[in-house]
Amino acid sequence: MIRALAFALALAALPVAAHDLRVFASVSGQTVTVESTFSSGRVPTGGEIRVLDAQNVLLMTLDIGDEGKTQFALPEGAANTGLMIEVEVSEGHSDYWMLTPDDIAYGQGKN
Amino acid sequence: MKALMTAAALAALASTATAHYGMIIPSDNMVSQEDGRSIDLTLSFSHPFEGIGMVLERPEAFTVTHGGKTTDLLDRLQDTQVMDHAAFATEYRLDRPGTHVFAMTPKPYWEPEEDAFITHFTKTYVSAYGDDDGWDAELGLKTEIVPLSKPFALWEGNLFQGIVKLDGAPVPYAEVEVEYYNEDGSAVAPSDLMITQTIKADADGVFSYAVPADGWWGFAALNTAAEPMQHDGEDKAHELGAVIWVHFEPWGAK
Numbered sequence: 001m002i003r004a005l006a007f008a009l010a011l012a013a014l015p016v017a018a019h020d021l022r023v024f025a026s027v028s029g030q031t032v033t034v035e036s037t038f039s040s041g042r043v044p045t046g047g048e049i050r051v052l053d054a055q056n057v058l059l060m061t062l063d064i065g066d067e068g069k070t071q072f073a074l075p076e077g078a079a080n081t082g083l084m085i086e087v088e089v090s091e092g093h094s095d096y097w098m099l100t101p102d103d104i105a106y107g108q109g110k111n
Numbered sequence: 112m113k114a115l116m117t118a119a120a121l122a123a124l125a126s127t128a129t130a131h132y133g134m135i136i137p138s139d140n141m142v143s144q145e146d147g148r149s150i151d152l153t154l155s156f157s158h159p160f161e162g163i164g165m166v167l168e169r170p171e172a173f174t175v176t177h178g179g180k181t182t183d184l185l186d187r188l189q190d191t192q193v194m195d196h197a198a199f200a201t202e203y204r205l206d207r208p209g210t211h212v213f214a215m216t217p218k219p220y221w222e223p224e225e226d227a228f229i230t231h232f233t234k235t236y237v238s239a240y241g242d243d244d245g246w247d248a249e250l251g252l253k254t255e256i257v258p259l260s261k262p263f264a265l266w267e268g269n270l271f272q273g274i275v276k277l278d279g280a281p282v283p284y285a286e287v288e289v290e291y292y293n294e295d296g297s298a299v300a301p302s303d304l305m306i307t308q309t310i311k312a313d314a315d316g317v318f319s320y321a322v323p324a325d326g327w328w329g330f331a332a333l334n335t336a337a338e339p340m341q342h343d344g345e346d347k348a349h350e351l352g353a354v355i356w357v358h359f360e361p362w363g364a365k
Contacts, residue, residue, distance in 0.1 A: 022241060024208045024242075026206075039243075039244075041244070097144065106148075106204070
């Protein structure tokens with residue numbers, strides 16, 4: 001499934017270089033937490049999070065929250081296919097995290 | 112003939128007198144999210160250039176430190192073989208981005224040829240998911256090399272620098288042994304003097320070494336403990352080694 005998500009990423013034509021924004025997402029129960037930070041340790045003051053499914057369909061768009069953290073409910077069916085989470089702060093500052101089915105199962109204590 | 116036998120005996124002695132190294136070798140030291148979420152770690156005790164294994168008893172401690180928090184991993188170690196000798200291995204899931212520092216404290220090893228005990232406090236640094244935060248972490252071990260160069264994301268030819276510490280304080284002019292993990296046996300030393308290279312730190316305990324080839328390199332700073340250890344009722348010296356394993360990448364130019 002990681003490969004499927006990687007393919008979706010290529011279609012999305014997101015800049016591959018991470019620049020200095022770092023994105024990490026994890027699951028606890030039914031909640032997804034996205035953490036966005038700069039390599040300096042500072043957090044972005046604004047920006048957009050796009051959540052896509054494995055078929056590259058945009059599911060939702062969210063703002064980056066306080067302390068660079070954003071939470072949302074795990075979409076139905078995502079546990080089986082995973083999610084692509086793209087974060088764009090400004091031109092040249094974007095990154096992504098592929099939330100795999102394994103990540104989700106791990107966060108739910110199923111593996 | 113006597114002279115020849117003496118030479119042969121000396122050669123045999125020389126072959127076993129090269130440096131011992133505690134080793135922690137991960138399957139990957141810069142793990143991207145595309146690489147997966149787990150790494151394999153192998154713990155051993157050896158002469159890494161010559162590929163001569165030694166028995167590693169179950170260590171006294173094996174930990175991972177991330178974000179200032181240290182977690183005990185000793186119970187996770189599984190028996191394995193490295194260079195045909197007892198060693199240990201485990202798989203570890205990297206839960207979060209950042210630098211994970213794996214550290215082993217072995218049981219003191221009695222080395223009759225050196226009439227001394229040897230304890231190598233051994234560590235290696237693994238970066239997860241493109242995040243190098245914590246790369247300069249100091250663990251507070253009895254003795255350790257605190258990296259001044261990021262201990263991953265290094266090209267072959269880069270200079271590696273670190274501070275040798277004992278009981279938390281820099282060790283002026285500390286002796287540091289450097290050895291390549293000659294995993295496939297392809298490296299050949301023109302002289303036994305080059306199997307283990309020896310350098311010294313400066314007055315502030317800082318040492319520097321330019322690495323000639325990609326692969327895993329071990330740096331071992333050696334000091335003698337103030338307190339001797341007992342062997343057969345006699346005081347014996349106790350060598351304290353601060354070992355760090357660092358991987359250097361091949362230069363990327365085509």
